[in-house]
Amino acid sequence: MWNSFQISASALTAQRLRMDVIASNIANAETTRAQYVDGRWVPYQRKLVVMEPAKPNRSFKSVFDKSLRQPVGQGVKVTKITHDAEPFKRVYMPTHPDADESGYVLMPNVDLLKEQVDLLGAVRSYEANVTALNASKSMFMKALEIGK
Numbered sequence: 071m072w073n074s075f076q077i078s079a080s081a082l083t084a085q086r087l088r089m090d091v092i093a094s095n096i097a098n099a100e101t102t103r104a105q106y107v108d109g110r111w112v113p114y115q116r117k118l119v120v121m122e123p124a125k126p127n128r129s130f131k132s133v134f135d136k137s138l139r140q141p142v143g144q145g146v147k148v149t150k151i152t153h154d155a156e157p158f159k160r161v162y163m164p165t166h167p168d169a170d171e172s173g174y175v176l177m178p179n180v181d182l183l184k185e186q187v188d189l190l191g192a193v194r195s196y197e198a199n200v201t202a203l204n205a206s207k208s209m210f211m212k213a214l215e216i217g218k
């Protein structure tokens with residue numbers, strides 16, 4: 071019974087971190103001076119959250135045999151936060167303080183539309199895990215009432 075709580079709690083934690091990273095990406099969508107590298111300023115680079123199952127998958131037979139004895143799920147964990155490898159955008163803004171000789175400025179590789187879609191997915195996943203947690207809690211409470 072507690073396993074279902076642990077699975078939902080791990081997913082809630084991971085999705086909350088994902089929402090925080092997306093919020094950071096949105097907040098820095100126009101930041102042209104995020105890091106000072108090799109004597110020049112580099113724009114903010116979009117960050118991504120990488121998640122994986124808390125326990126690696128095994129063969130079907132071993133999972134099936136184990137599930138007959140005890141629950142299998144272990145939840146999810148965040149393994150790392152990586153930088154998006156997509157190149158920076160070059161925007162023509164000759165009056166910008168960070169413009170090069172040609173008048174172009176390197177802007178972050180953050181696409182607000184992508185971030186909004188990712189945020190919507192993270193929110194929906196968070197809500198689904200809250201619903202699963204509440205369903206588990208309700209079943210647990212009903213089981214306690216039966217035992218009275």
